[in-house]
Amino acid sequence: METIKWLRMLDPLRNVFEKFGVDYPVMRKILEIKLLMDGRRAPTLLQKSSKNADPATQSNQFIKSLWIYIVLSLVLVPFVAMKMNFMFQMSLVFGILMFMITTSMISDFSSVLLDVRDRNILFSKPVQRKAINMAKLLHVTIYLLLLTGSLTVVPLLVGLYRHGILFFLLFIVEIILMDVFIVVLTAALYWLVLRFFDGEKLKDIINYVQIGLTIAMTVGYQFISRLFNLMDVKVAFTAKWWELIIFPTWFASPFEWLLGEGGNTYIIFFSVLSVVGPLAVLWIYSLLMPSFERNLQKLATHQARGKINRLRLADRLSVLFCRERIERLFFRFSWDMMGRERDFKLKVYPQLGFSLIFPFIFMFNMLRSNSGFAAMREGRGYLFLYFCALMIPTIVLMLRFSGSSKGAWIYQTIPLKNTAPIYKGAVKAMIARLFGPVFVFQAAIFLFIFGARIIPDLVVILLSVLLYTVISFMVLDKELPFSRPFQNTQSGGTFVFLGLMILLGVFAGAHLGFTFLAYGKYLWMLLLLVFNFIAWKLAFRKGSLNHLTYD
Incomplete structure (x- = not known):
C-alpha cells in the first residue's frame, strides 16, 4: 500500500517513540489505517476521485492535489523576491500563508482534529492511550507538513536565491512556528466551543467559523496593506499597539529586525512574540488536552434540535414562491x-x-x-x-x-x-x-x-x-x-x-x-x-x- 512508503520514514525514529512510552507497532498500524482511509476522502480544493476505482488501491487524493498548492504558492514569489521592506513584504506573505493553511485546516482537517472514532473503537480495546494520541498527532502533522511544504517550497527557494541562507533558515523557523500557532488556535477554538456547547452546535459552528474566517482574512488582506504608507517606491511602517492582534506582523518582524533596517521597540517585541506566542499557546493547550479529549465525546451524542420555527418559515415561503x-x-x-x-x-x-x-x-x-x-x-x-x-x-x-x-x-x-x-x-x-x-x-x-x-x-x-x-x-x-x-x-x-x-x-x-x-x-x-x-x-x-x- 502507498501509505507504507510514507510510514517507512518513521521507522528510524522507533526508539525515540518507545522512550516516550509509545507502543510503536500499534501506533504505526493505527496511523496506517488513518492514512488509508484518507485515500477515500476528496479534499476541498480538489474534489475529484475515481468513482470506479478499487478502494483498496485508491491513492490519497490530498497528495494528488498538492500540485495545486504549489501553483497557488506562486502568488507569494513577488513578495518574497522584492527588496523593498521586509516588514511589508513578509507580512503579506505570512498573511496569505495563514489564510490558506487555516482554511485548509478547517475545511479538510477538522475531521482529523475532531475524530471520535478512536474513542468509540479503540478505547474499548487493550490499546495504549499514548499510541492513539501519538497516531492522531502524527496524522495531523503529516498533512500539515505536506500542505505547508507545497505552499512554501517555491518561495523558500526564491528567498534563498534573493536574500541568502540566513533568510532561508529564518523563513523555515517562522513557518514552523506559524504552523504550531495555527494548529493550536484551531484546536483551542474547538475546545472552547465544546466546553460550553454540545457536539451538534460545534458541527454547526465549524461551518460558520469557515465563513467568518473567509470574511476576516479577506478583509485582513486589505487591512494589512493599509498598515503601510506607500509613497513613490518607498515603504514606511508605523507600528501601533493594536497591531498586536495582526498575527502576520509577528512572524514578519524577525526579518526586519535581523535582515532589514534593525528593530525598534515594537519590532523587537513582535519578534519575541513570534517565538513565545506559539510556544505559550502550545503549553496552554497541553494543559487543556485532557479536557479537550473528554469534551470530544459530545460529538458522539445527538440531541434533538428545534426545527419548528424553521419549518414554519419554509412552509410559508413555499406557499409564496411555489404554485404546485x-x-x-x-x-x-x-x-x-x-x-x-x-x-x-x-x-x-x-x-x-x-x-x-x-x-x-x-x-x-x-x-x-x-x-x-x-x-x-x-x-x-x-x-x-x-x-x-x-x-x-x-x-x-x-x-x-x-x-x-x-x-x-x-x-x-x-x-x-x-x-x-x-x-x-x-x-x-x-x-x-x-x-x-x-x-x-x-x-x-x-x-x-x-x-x-x-x-x-x-x-x-x-x-x-x-x-x-x-x-x-x-x-x-x-x-x-x-x-x-x-x-x-x-x-x-x-x-x-x-x-x-x-x-x-x-x-x-x-x-x-x-x-x-x-x-x-x-x-x-x-x-x-x-x-x-x-x-x-x-x-x-x-x-x-x-x-x-x-x-
Whole structure:
C-alpha cells in the first residue's frame, strides 16, 4: 500500500517513540489505517476521485492535489523576491500563508482534529492511550507538513536565491512556528466551543467559523496593506499597539529586525512574540488536552434540535414562491437538506462569505480612489452588488451532492415522472435560503449608502440574478438534487464557469448602459421580467426519471 512508503520514514525514529512510552507497532498500524482511509476522502480544493476505482488501491487524493498548492504558492514569489521592506513584504506573505493553511485546516482537517472514532473503537480495546494520541498527532502533522511544504517550497527557494541562507533558515523557523500557532488556535477554538456547547452546535459552528474566517482574512488582506504608507517606491511602517492582534506582523518582524533596517521597540517585541506566542499557546493547550479529549465525546451524542420555527418559515415561503403542491414539497425538502447537510454547508458557505464581502471591498477601493464619500454616493457604485451573484453557479452545481446520497433511492419510489417540480423546488429553495439573506443584507446597506434612488436598480439587479440563476441551471449538467456523493465532485467545467462569470459582467454592463437612457432602467426591468418568464418556462420543462441514475 502507498501509505507504507510514507510510514517507512518513521521507522528510524522507533526508539525515540518507545522512550516516550509509545507502543510503536500499534501506533504505526493505527496511523496506517488513518492514512488509508484518507485515500477515500476528496479534499476541498480538489474534489475529484475515481468513482470506479478499487478502494483498496485508491491513492490519497490530498497528495494528488498538492500540485495545486504549489501553483497557488506562486502568488507569494513577488513578495518574497522584492527588496523593498521586509516588514511589508513578509507580512503579506505570512498573511496569505495563514489564510490558506487555516482554511485548509478547517475545511479538510477538522475531521482529523475532531475524530471520535478512536474513542468509540479503540478505547474499548487493550490499546495504549499514548499510541492513539501519538497516531492522531502524527496524522495531523503529516498533512500539515505536506500542505505547508507545497505552499512554501517555491518561495523558500526564491528567498534563498534573493536574500541568502540566513533568510532561508529564518523563513523555515517562522513557518514552523506559524504552523504550531495555527494548529493550536484551531484546536483551542474547538475546545472552547465544546466546553460550553454540545457536539451538534460545534458541527454547526465549524461551518460558520469557515465563513467568518473567509470574511476576516479577506478583509485582513486589505487591512494589512493599509498598515503601510506607500509613497513613490518607498515603504514606511508605523507600528501601533493594536497591531498586536495582526498575527502576520509577528512572524514578519524577525526579518526586519535581523535582515532589514534593525528593530525598534515594537519590532523587537513582535519578534519575541513570534517565538513565545506559539510556544505559550502550545503549553496552554497541553494543559487543556485532557479536557479537550473528554469534551470530544459530545460529538458522539445527538440531541434533538428545534426545527419548528424553521419549518414554519419554509412552509410559508413555499406557499409564496411555489404554485404546485409537488414543487412545494421539494422546496421544503431542499430547504431542510441545505440547513442540516454539514458537508454541503462546508463546501457552499465559504462561497457565501466571499459573495457577502466582495461588493464592499470593491466599493471601498472606489472610495479611496474618488474624492470622498459624498462623490461616491452620487455615482453608480451600487452596481458592485452584482458580485453577490458570483456564488450562484457553484451552488447550483453543488445542489446535486449530499453526504446522505445513498438515500437517493427514494426518487425511484415516488410515483412521479415529471422532474420539473423537483428541480424547480430545489432551485427556488436555494435562492430563498442561501442567496436571499445575502442579497437582503447587502441591499439594506447599499440603500443606507446610496439612498432610496437605487430602489429601481435593486429590483433590476434582483431580476438579473434570477435570470442568471436559471441560465446557470440550464448550462450546467443536471442531476437529481442531493443524489450524488461529494466524492464524485468533478473539477471540470472551468470554461463553463468562466463563461458564466463573463455573463454576469454582461448583465452589469447592460444595467450600466441603460442607466444613461431616459427611463432606461425601467425599460431594462421590463425586458428582464419577460426574459425571466421565458427562461423559467424553458428551463423546467417536463422530463422523465427513467434516464436518471444515482449512487
